[in-house]
Amino acid sequence: MSNVHRIGVGGIAIESSTFSPQTTRLDDFTVLAGAEMQSRYPFMPDWVFQGRTDVQWLPCIHARAIPGAPVAPETYAHLKTRLLAAIETVLPMDGFFLDIHGAMNVAGMDDAEADLAAAVRELVGPCCLIAAGMDLHGNVSRALVERVDIFTAHRLAPHDDAIDTRERSCALLLRCIDEGTRPARAWLRIPVLLPGERTSTLVEPAKSIYASLATESAIAGRGTVLDASLWVGYVWADEPRSSATVVVTGTDTTAIAAAAERVARRYWAARERFTFGTPAGDASWCIDSALEPGPTPVVISDSGDNPTAGGVGDVPHLLGHLVSHPKLREGGASAIFASIPDPDAVRAMVKAGTGAEVGVDLGGKLDPVNGSPLRVKGTVETVFLDDAVGGDLAVLRVGNVLVIVTSRRKPHHYLQDFTQLGLDPAACTVVAVKIGYLVPELRAIARRALLALTPGAVNQDIGSLTYTRVLRPMYPLDTEFGEPELRAELIS
Template sequence: MSTPSPAARRPRVGVGGVSVRSSTFTLHRTGYDDFRVTRGAALRARYPWARPDGALGGPVEWVPLLHAEAPPGGPVEPEAYRRLKAELLDRVRQAGSLDGLVLDIHGAMSVVGLDDAEADLTDAVREVLGPRALISAAMDPYGNVSRRLAGRLDLVTAHRLAPRQDAGATLERAARKLVERLLAGKGRPHLAWVQVPVLLPSLPVPPAPPVPPGEPAGPRPEPARSLYGRPASIEELDGIVDAAVWAGFPWADEPRCKAAVVVTGDDPVLAVEEARSLAKEYWDLRRDLVSPGPTADDADACVEAALASPARPFLIGDSGDDPAAGGAGDLPYMLGRLLAHEALATGRATALLPGITAPAAVARCFAAGVGATVRVSVGGAYGASGSGTEHAPFEPYEFTGEVVALHPGDAAGGDLAVVRRGGVTAVLAGRRTPVRTRADLGGLDPRGYDLLVVKTGRPEPELRELAADWRLARTPGAVDQDLPRLGHRRLERPLFPLDPGMPAPDLAPELL
């Protein structure tokens, strides 16, 4: 397959992929039905730049293949992955001769039985496409860029803002860089790749300015803002095509999980030089890359500080069980800690805790009806521990309270049951879902409570704007920000922060 000249015909470029982030420490498993699969015209609509009137719709012929995306969760079941992979490959074959492919992936997908799912998928796509077609991948900065994956790609880039504020722009950049090379008749550029032995529990990517209203002064935008601002500056250098930084995914126990830098360019010497510089900066700043918000290591101290503050409502992030990062969403840890506080247990203070996955408890509440007092078991929806780790062996919490509201068929959480005990109001969900917006609060107004406790490691802007102040509690769970508690066994060591006294690594990039 040869690269066409601009005068010959429009290049034909496929687009598709499989995307999910997976915590290997949760007992939840991601099945085929968890994926939203998009094909054909609907897939073209997903990418505005690929439409006939889009920014890249004229220069090339876009061939929509298949894109499958699932909410963050546990590892993908092998049969689900094989089914999606097989269909994607079939559609690549059916597409005929392709000059390139934009691979829309996350980078932190785990599949039961595989160590490097994205590399496995890319290997298979490359085998069908052939060696001369160009593959350009767009990835989340939480992704893992192994040597095997990078070696199969021709172009690869990552988001530069958080939380995913530039995901669309990243995909368009990946597509534009590919189109530019095809139209110019250029082949594969050089990739200077290096992994940095750092795996941070919080993603050090700055939000886009300006800082949202109500953002506390605690989080320091630097040095993360400067570090993640460098790729765009490097990209402007003559001979450079793109530059990207990945933090790696800390909640999967796989050898590939660590930070990485890739600088792509037609000037191999400059690409290596810039990759080495960027990797060294990441290593040098490893102790200063702070979490995305004010944190507290102890949940009880966090609750105490929140109640002592005049700010209302005060938002607390139950970060260890965040479904948006791959947590099960079923751990009752914070429910127990709230009811262990006398002021909350007696009703002298109030707290709203939405989004605990507890389908059996929800069914019990619906059977009992509004106004009934129920005793339900909350937690462990996906197994006895709920977290899948020996370091967080939570037993279900026996919760007695009054059913104050029932909401059947919520679009995100399924059936919802609102249960109150003392000053604590819990919204139990029949289906696992993250809490991102006011609509996810079970119809309740958080401004009527002292505390709003949400399973999140990074509150979404709408919830931050509702809160007068906020803090993250480093709670146990499948996405625990205290990495040593998780008990990784398969990571490549030494690795910071698990080995804080490790010697300085060799950060010489490999030219691919």
């Protein structure tokens, strides 16, 4: 037993907007236990990593929810208890891979990830190495960095490297176990808090800054800097820990502090250059622009209510502008709206049946802070029962707008989400989606893309949100402040 390394795997992952009036409960989480967790780690077929037979990976519990509201305290307590119980059955261990997002908010608790890491640490003991693989939209407190030995985070946004991040984290953990090293961390908060839509790595300045992380890290070599990671943070969390952060992990404390300070200075210096990367404006401006002559389809992101960033998803603000636009009422233009959750409306449409005329009040019920129900009359175009994510679905034709209505929140990121309803987004003038920056399949069909700055729990106009708990000064909430020191703190 002594020459076999035992490494546990588990975590809880969600991104929670504290501006959402909803609560995330157990039903919202997908919980994978033991062998079921395999799907998250395709680089570890049959739990064998790097072909090593002297390492035993021990899957515990992984719980994940699509981004949303703060987690109910009893839900968090339940998931935490299950994770700890699963860990307890496979102790002792030499390492633990903590698979978290980093922007979970539990109602009434700040810094849920630090709470979770502390509980895991207590159970696995001081000698076990813990590695965290995170989303770059997480908020990383000093308390978290004190409890975890090795950090890494995504280097691409959109996160085409989500699996690579997990693999890198496991590789770093195994390397430290093999070498018998316990790395230190250089942690540095940058007083900048920007939305993901302004920090996409597809465009500058995030593209170059994130590319520089690979240079700062020397994973493949024998370097003393193991990993340099930069979190842009999660802007829709009014918590003291919310900000951009750098963590550099390694054994040479001078080198990791210097690397962290270089990355932080690059980010700070670029702060005014982070823009949306896509033409952005209010709902009417976006629709008018989309309907001007030019290549189609034009994909409009209904960004303030994007459920994949934590929005509630039922604010019918952009939808209201679409169905009332003269060119979409009777003109030659056409649009698809994807999508709005409203179980009552779906039930009424399913009952009426395909081809029936119905009047429904769409949305504005789950997020009454940012919207109110939109009265529309239309024809039921399609009914689709039992979608794995959205439940029963229906398509309502209102003028030339085809509105996808779902029973439960469902992101529309794949063409299959449209084609299964008989819809062809490429053939429309406008495709409006509750999303931020576009995911690959939507990017591929979009001949033009526009970002609608709409109301919601993830409003991109962050100056219009009320923050009371974020540490100040914080750019761009504050603009009049002097050069911050940007000194790394060493934690070991």
